Amino acid sequence: MLDDIDRRILRRWQADPDMTAADLAAAIGLPAATVARRIERLREAGVLRGVHSVIDWTALGYAVEVSLRVQLDKTAPRAFDTFMAAARKVPEVTEMQTFLGRVDLRLTVIARDMAHWQSLYRDAILTLPHIAEIEALMHVATVKTDQTLPI
Structure with a gap:
C-alpha cells in the first residue's frame, strides 16, 4: 500500500510532526504540491487520522x-x-x-x-x-x- 515516497514522508513527519507540508517537501526533495497530494491520499486511506496536541x-x-x-x-x-x-x-x-x-x-x-x-x-x-x-x-x-x- 505504501511506496517509498509515502514511507519517506511518514518517517520525516514522525521525526518532526510540527513540520509544514512545504518544509516536509523541501526536506525530502519533492515539490510541495506532490507532498500535499500524498498527504491527502494518506488521510483518505486512513493512514493519517489527524494531528494531535500533546498536553503536559x-x-x-x-x-x-x-x-x-x-x-x-x-x-x-x-x-x-x-x-x-x-x-x-x-x-x-x-x-x-x-x-x-x-x-x-x-x-x-x-x-x-x-x-x-x-x-x-x-x-x-x-x-x-x-x-x-x-x-x-x-x-x-x-x-x-x-x-x-x-x-
Whole structure:
C-alpha cells in the first residue's frame, strides 16, 4: 500500500510532526504540491487520522495519574455501553480501553493531588455502573510513550 515516497514522508513527519507540508517537501526533495497530494491520499486511506496536541497535564496542575483496571458485571444487559457512557462524562478520565480477558476495561484518570484523587474515586469512579471489581495502579513514571513506527 505504501511506496517509498509515502514511507519517506511518514518517517520525516514522525521525526518532526510540527513540520509544514512545504518544509516536509523541501526536506525530502519533492515539490510541495506532490507532498500535499500524498498527504491527502494518506488521510483518505486512513493512514493519517489527524494531528494531535500533546498536553503536559502536570504543567496544568495535575500531579496524580492512576490507571484503573475494571471488571464489569457482565450479567447486566449492555453493561459495557452503560459503563462507557458514564465514564466518558468524567472529565478527569483521559483514556479508556477495552480488553478481552480478565480485565474488561482500563481507564486513565488524572487528579490535581491525592485529596482530589480520593474525592474523584469516591464520588465519580465508584459510582460508575456495573463495576464488579476495580484495581487502581498509581502511575510512577513514564518510561516510553513514543508512537513512531519503523517505516
